[in-house]
Amino acid sequence: xxxxxxxQPVRNARSTRRTAPAGGRPSAAWALPGLxxxxxxxxxxxxxxxxxxxGNIAVQAPISILLGVWSAGPQRNRAVLSAVFFxxxxxxxxxxxxxxxxxxxxxxxxxxxxxxxxxxxxxxLGSQTGSIACLVAVTSWQFIPFHTLLYQGAARTIPQTxxxxxxxxxxxxxxxxxxxxxxxxxxxxxxxTTFMVVGGLTAFDIVLLLTNGGPxxxxxxxxxxxxxxxxxxxxxxxxxxxxxxxxxLATGASLALVKASGYDKMTGxxxxx
Amino acid sequence: xxxxxxxxxxxxxxxxxxxxxxxxxxxxxxALLNIAVQPQTKYTDGGPISIPSSPTFQNFxxxxxxxxxxxxxxxxxxxAATVAIVLxxxxxxxxxxxxxRGWISRGIFRLFLIGLAIPAQAVxxxxxxxxxxxxxxxxxxxxxxxTAAFSMPxxxxxxxxxxxxxxxxxxxxxxxxxxxxxxxxVKLVVPLxxxxxxxxxx
Numbered sequence: 398x399x400x401x402x403x404x405q406p407v408r409n410a411r412s413t414r415r416t417a418p419a420g421g422r423p424s425a426a427w428a429l430p431g432l433x434x435x436x437x438x439x440x441x442x443x444x445x446x447x448x449x450x451x452g453n454i455a456v457q458a459p460i461s462i463l464l465g466v467w468s469a470g471p472q473r474n475r476a477v478l479s480a481v482f483f484x485x486x487x488x489x490x491x492x493x494x495x496x497x498x499x500x501x502x503x504x505x506x507x508x509x510x511x512x513x514x515x516x517x518x519x520x521x522l523g524s525q526t527g528s529i530a531c532l533v534a535v536t537s538w539q540f541i542p543f544h545t546l547l548y549q550g551a552a553r554t555i556p557q558t559x560x561x562x563x564x565x566x567x568x569x570x571x572x573x574x575x576x577x578x579x580x581x582x583x584x585x586x587x588x589x590t591t592f593m594v595v596g597g598l599t600a601f602d603i604v605l606l607l608t609n610g611g612p613x614x615x616x617x618x619x620x621x622x623x624x625x626x627x628x629x630x631x632x633x634x635x636x637x638x639x640x641x642x643x644x645x646l647a648t649g650a651s652l653a654l655v656k657a658s659g660y661d662k663m664t665g666x667x668x669x670x
Numbered sequence: 671x672x673x674x675x676x677x678x679x680x681x682x683x684x685x686x687x688x689x690x691x692x693x694x695x696x697x698x699x700x701a702l703l704n705i706a707v708q709p710q711t712k713y714t715d716g717g718p719i720s721i722p723s724s725p726t727f728q729n730f731x732x733x734x735x736x737x738x739x740x741x742x743x744x745x746x747x748x749x750a751a752t753v754a755i756v757l758x759x760x761x762x763x764x765x766x767x768x769x770x771r772g773w774i775s776r777g778i779f780r781l782f783l784i785g786l787a788i789p790a791q792a793v794x795x796x797x798x799x800x801x802x803x804x805x806x807x808x809x810x811x812x813x814x815x816x817t818a819a820f821s822m823p824x825x826x827x828x829x830x831x832x833x834x835x836x837x838x839x840x841x842x843x844x845x846x847x848x849x850x851x852x853x854x855x856v857k858l859v860v861p862l863x864x865x866x867x868x869x870x871x872x
C-alpha cells in the first residue's frame with residue numbers, strides 16, 4: 398500500500414501504464430468509497446441493484462407466502478406437489494444459470510419456439526428491461542422454494558385453535574388468511590425479507606453466468622461490478638472499496654429491518670395467547 | 671394440528687394456482703432432462719421442450735466415465751461434514767441467542783446478521799491465505815470449513831426463528847423441575863425446533 402504522501406507520483410506513474418477502463422473510473426490509489434459516487438458505472442450499478450432487489454422482493458414474497466401456507470396443509474396431493482416444488486433447491490446456481498441460458502437462447506430456446514408468448518421478440522436477454530426481468534425471474538425460480546420452506550415450517554406451527562375460533566365467528570378463507578395467518582407469519586416474513594435483501598446485495602453468480610452483466614454493462618449489479626473489478630481488471634483496492642460499501646448497505650438494511658420490526662426482542666408470535 | 675382444514679371444501683383457486691406453479695417449476699426441469707438425453711445436434715433441432723426423438727444415455731455414460739463417482743463422493747463428504755458442523759454449532763448458538771437476555775447474546779445475534787451480509791467473493795483472497803496458512807490447501811477441509819462458516823449466519827437465523835416459537839411456559843416447567851440449561855436444550859429445544867432444522871441443511 399502507498400502512503401498518502403507519495404500517492405500522487407505513484408498514481409501518475411501507474412496511469413501511464415494502465416489503460417483507463419470505460420466510465421472514467423478513478424485510479425486505485427484513490428479508491429475511497431466516497432469516490433464510488435462520482436463513477437458513472439457504479440451509480441448505474443447501484444440503481445440497477447436497487448431495481449433488482451425491489452423486483453425480487455415483489456415477486457418472491459407473495460408467491461412464497463401463498464405457496465408456503467398452501468403446502469403446510471395436510472392434504473396428500475399438497476405433500477406430493479410440494480416435494481416437486483422444492484426440486485430447484487437441489488440445483489446449484491451454476492446449473493440453474495446454464496439451464497436457463499439454454500431455455501432463453503434466442504435461436505434454440507423457448508422464445509424462438511413459442512414466439513407468441515414472448516411477443517415475437519426472441520432475444521429476451523438483448524435489452525436492459527428484458528435481461529433485468531429475466532434475472533428477477535430466474536432468481537425467483539431459484540429462491541422461492543427456499544422461502545416457501547421457511548413459510549411452510551412457520552405455517553405448521555400456527556395453532557389450529559385460532560382457525561377454529563375464526564370459523565365459529567364466520568370468517569371465510571380470505572379473512573382467516575388475512576387476520577390469522579399473516580400476523581402469525583410476521584417473524585418469518587422479516588427473516589425471509591432479510592434473506593432476500595442481503596441475498597440480492599451479495600449475489601453475483603447468476604448475473605455472471607446468465608447475462609455476464611449484459612447487454613453491455615446494462616445489468617451489472619454492484620456485486621458483479623466488484624467481481625469484475627477484482628478478478629478481471631485486478632484492481633483489488635477499488636473492488637475492496639465496493640465490497641465495503643456493499644457490506645455497509647447490507648448490514649444497515651438487515652439491522653434496520655430487525656430493529657424496526659422488534660425482531661431482536663426474541664419474542665414469539667404466540668406470546669399472550 | 672395435522673387435521674387442519676382437511677374436512678372443509680377443497681380450495682379450487684389454490685389448486686389451480688399450484689398447477690400453474692407446477693408448470694413453472696416443471697418446464698425448465700423437463701428441458702434439463704430433455705437436453706441430457708439428446709446428442710447436441712438433435713437438441714438444437716427440436717428445442718428445449720420438444721419430445722426427444724431418439725433418447726440416448728450416452729451423455730450419462732460420458733459423465734460416469736469422467737470421474738463422476740469421485741466427485742460425488744467428495745461432494746457427499748463435504749455436505750455431511752458441513753451439515754454436522756453447522757448443526758452442532760448453530761443449535762447452541764441459536765438457543766443462546768433466543769434465551770439470552772443480556773447484551774452479549776444480542777451482540778452475537780447482530781454479529782451473525784453482519785456475517786449474513788458478507789459476500790463470499792469479497793473475502794476470497796484473505797480466506798485463501800488463511801486456508802493456506804492452516805495447511806488445508808488442496809484438502810477437503812479447505813472446502814468444508816469456509817462453507818460451514820458461510821452457512822452459519824443463515825442457519826442461526828432460521829433455527830432461532832423456529833426456537834422462539836417455543837412457549838415460555840415450557841421453559842418454566844422445566845426450570846421448576848430443576849433442569850439445567852444443557853438439559854433444557856437437549857430435551858426441550860432440540861425436539862421442538864426440529865421443524866426448523868431442515869431449512870438450515872441447505
